[in-house]
Amino acid sequence: MIKLVFFASLREELGCESLEVEFTEPLRLSEMIQQVEDKKGRHWGEVLAGKSVKIAINKEIVVNDELLSDGCEVAFLPPVTGG
Amino acid sequence: MRLKVLIQAEEIDLRKEYCSLQDSDGSVGAIATFYGTVRDSNENRKVQSIFIEHYSGMTEAELKKIINEAKERWKISAATIIHRIGKLEVGEGIVFVGTASSHRKDAFQSCDFIMDYLKTNAPLWKKERHDRGEDWVTSKESDKIFARSWKKRGD
Numbered sequence: 299m300i301k302l303v304f305f306a307s308l309r310e311e312l313g314c315e316s317l318e319v320e321f322t323e324p325l326r327l328s329e330m331i332q333q334v335e336d337k338k339g340r341h342w343g344e345v346l347a348g349k350s351v352k353i354a355i356n357k358e359i360v361v362n363d364e365l366l367s368d369g370c371e372v373a374f375l376p377p378v379t380g381g
Numbered sequence: 382m383r384l385k386v387l388i389q390a391e392e393i394d395l396r397k398e399y400c401s402l403q404d405s406d407g408s409v410g411a412i413a414t415f416y417g418t419v420r421d422s423n424e425n426r427k428v429q430s431i432f433i434e435h436y437s438g439m440t441e442a443e444l445k446k447i448i449n450e451a452k453e454r455w456k457i458s459a460a461t462i463i464h465r466i467g468k469l470e471v472g473e474g475i476v477f478v479g480t481a482s483s484h485r486k487d488a489f490q491s492c493d494f495i496m497d498y499l500k501t502n503a504p505l506w507k508k509e510r511h512d513r514g515e516d517w518v519t520s521k522e523s524d525k526i527f528a529r530s531w532k533k534r535g536d
Contacts, residue, residue, distance in 0.1 A: 305436060306506035307517040357439035373436060377520035380464060380505025381417055381476050381496060
């Protein structure tokens with residue numbers, strides 16, 4: 299399984315804090331997002347693939363279409379506003 | 382170098398944090414600190430309070446990375462970042478950054494750098510409660526420009 303977590307405005311837009319996705323090897327980030335969109339609807343796909351959304355795998359920001367591993371945590375982060 | 386990163390709901394003890402940046406051997410000649418507080422207005426709205434959330438684990442790791450990057454660029458003997466989370470009222474502290482060095486330029490610049498990078502890299506989010514409801518604060522282009530200005534040539 300892969301755990302997806304959503305923060306701040308993204309969490310509120312989706313009405314969801316976290317989601318578990320079935321893992322089937324090999325699975326790229328973009329394929330996983332497509333799976334979520336197929337299951338949850340187009341709105342989800344649009345929100346998760348949003349231009350300003352950053353993605354972290356196991357708490358490290360990624361910029362490429364990474365291969366996912368079983369048990370990883372994928373976080374979707376809106377633009378940060380701390381400080 | 383002594384490095385301290387804390388994410389906490391409690392108030393920041395400024396005196397304690399300031400003192401902890403000192404060195405017992407007397408080598409510190411400059412301590413620069415920044416203390417960010419909740420302002421009563423933002424984008425023409427009257428702010429009543431803010432709420433801060435973060436990505437536990439990743440925030441701490443990112444803040445440590447930022448301090449380590451500062452250490453590569455300036456001679457600093459200690460650095461502290463404390464960021465608060467949860468509900469904060471107008472006037473309350475949000476963030477404390479302190480750096481210690483033998484000389485003032487290293488202390489000033491590293492402190493400034495840490496704040497600029499924190500603003501653009503640390504997974505923290507602010508929600509504002511104001512006179513017309515509540516909204517997530519949107520990121521500012523100026524913060525990205527400030528952070529980019531520290532990039533070394535060739536980066």
